[in-house]
Amino acid sequence: MITSTDIAGSPVEPFDFVLFGGSGDLSMRKLLPALYFRHCANQLPADGRIICAARQELDTDGFRALMDAESKIHIDEKDFMEDHWLSFIERVHYLRIDVTVQSDYEKLKSMLAGREEHVRVFYLSVAPSLFNKITEGVNAAGLITPLSRVALEKPLGRDEASADVINDELAAVFKESQIFRIDHYLGKEAVQNLMALRFGNSLFEPLWRNERISDVQITIAESLGVDTRGRFYDQTGALRDMVQNHLLQLLVILAMEPPVSVDPDAVRDEKIKVLRALKPLVGRDAIENTVRGQYKAGAYDEGTVPGYLENEDIPNDSTTETFVALKAEIGSWRWEGVPFYLRTGKRLEKKQTEIIINFKKVPHSIFETADGLNEPNQLIIRLQPEEKIRMRVYVKAWGDAITLQPVHLNLDFNDVFQKRRMIAYERLIVDVLRGNPVLFMRRDEVSAAWAWVDPIQQAWEHFQVEPKAYRAGSMGPSAASNLIHRDGFAWYEE
Numbered sequence: 001m002i003t004s005t006d007i008a009g010s011p012v013e014p015f016d017f018v019l020f021g022g023s024g025d026l027s028m029r030k031l032l033p034a035l036y037f038r039h040c041a042n043q044l045p046a047d048g049r050i051i052c053a054a055r056q057e058l059d060t061d062g063f064r065a066l067m068d069a070e071s072k073i074h075i076d077e078k079d080f081m082e083d084h085w086l087s088f089i090e091r092v093h094y095l096r097i098d099v100t101v102q103s104d105y106e107k108l109k110s111m112l113a114g115r116e117e118h119v120r121v122f123y124l125s126v127a128p129s130l131f132n133k134i135t136e137g138v139n140a141a142g143l144i145t146p147l148s149r150v151a152l153e154k155p156l157g158r159d160e161a162s163a164d165v166i167n168d169e170l171a172a173v174f175k176e177s178q179i180f181r182i183d184h185y186l187g188k189e190a191v192q193n194l195m196a197l198r199f200g201n202s203l204f205e206p207l208w209r210n211e212r213i214s215d216v217q218i219t220i221a222e223s224l225g226v227d228t229r230g231r232f233y234d235q236t237g238a239l240r241d242m243v244q245n246h247l248l249q250l251l252v253i254l255a256m257e258p259p260v261s262v263d264p265d266a267v268r269d270e271k272i273k274v275l276r277a278l279k280p281l282v283g284r285d286a287i288e289n290t291v292r293g294q295y296k297a298g299a300y301d302e303g304t305v306p307g308y309l310e311n312e313d314i315p316n317d318s319t320t321e322t323f324v325a326l327k328a329e330i331g332s333w334r335w336e337g338v339p340f341y342l343r344t345g346k347r348l349e350k351k352q353t354e355i356i357i358n359f360k361k362v363p364h365s366i367f368e369t370a371d372g373l374n375e376p377n378q379l380i381i382r383l384q385p386e387e388k389i390r391m392r393v394y395v396k397a398w399g400d401a402i403t404l405q406p407v408h409l410n411l412d413f414n415d416v417f418q419k420r421r422m423i424a425y426e427r428l429i430v431d432v433l434r435g436n437p438v439l440f441m442r443r444d445e446v447s448a449a450w451a452w453v454d455p456i457q458q459a460w461e462h463f464q465v466e467p468k469a470y471r472a473g474s475m476g477p478s479a480a481s482n483l484i485h486r487d488g489f490a491w492y493e494e
């Protein structure tokens, strides 16, 4: 059995990594730097090639120069080693291709000829409308070998029906075991650490249920706006861009039953049970339990930023949401009665991903508290920008009477590991090269996530729910606070 814990281990098998969209933003910012770090860790064998495929009129030398200008800057100076970079770019080759023209695949064919025994990855960092063109193109050119794999970036469709079409088209060409659907949150160390925390310690499991937990909050806040991604974003919105995938993945990992092993299907079987147990938010229920928002101009320490509608790629009457808050509930013995409050947004006060587990109060309090409050225990798991765990417990305040005072037990992973924070894609790319699907979304998982999200989108459209305005630099519209206040809770803000 392959586990995903062996990332630091031995080199992967010889490979050809064909990166469609090779000159794009994701490739320059994340994918090529991720491959560079794996190269530095001696994990890429000498016979491992990276073929960047795109439409620009460039040759390999021109592309390597582009990497020098646009990719190198995304590697932290302290982690950059010139000699490694130079040997890394030797692996990189460029293929000019129009993926809609079948004859162009002949060029790829000749580049791959004679290397049928190598692992072959087709990595699609392109618009979903091109997925099918490329999979058909490589198939028609006879490029799919038994050791071939395809990796796809989200979004996989814009609802369950369109995701099904994409999945059917993929299934016509690749076996499910060859398909790697990426949600980059699953590649983050901090997200994998959630599983380690829950299932590697006996401490939490007895508490991890409705008898002990009152509510759970998951926030993925971003300070950036949509910037150059306006055209894509306006067609997508925060529900499809963040909730359907990243937020639901975090919820599922927090709420799943312990899997019997780390075998990919054992884990994914448990994850899908949670998705299917989410209580549907349909019609009026969806309206009452969700909040849409859109940012207006606002100020940060660095200066003011324009509102969403001021972006030149956004129509000025756009009603696309850049913020979502919602209350989800899971119908199961473990979670009945525990609300999961999720929120995400662009141009919020700060970039921060955080999970808050609020425990129930002691059933009968016999002590006074120094602050007059008797807040329950709270577990705060910060996933980014720093990785920290903080637990609020009560202790006796210094002094004579037994008066309680809250203190925090703090664990900062930077102090414990003192290592470079890996790019999520490092692990994901190595897992694709190794053929290990544990951190990727299975087809039924993607469908189940859409099946829960679709009725929310439909209700917004049916009731023409306009997004509530919020100021850039704030934590979203006030309606998001009302959503949680009405149940007697409040968003945790540090």
Ligand code: BG6
Binding pocket: 222, 241
């Ligand atoms: C992507 C979304 O999947 O995740 C982006 O499309 C978002 O809109 C990004 O900014 C956030 O990722 P991270 O790793 O910066 O939290």
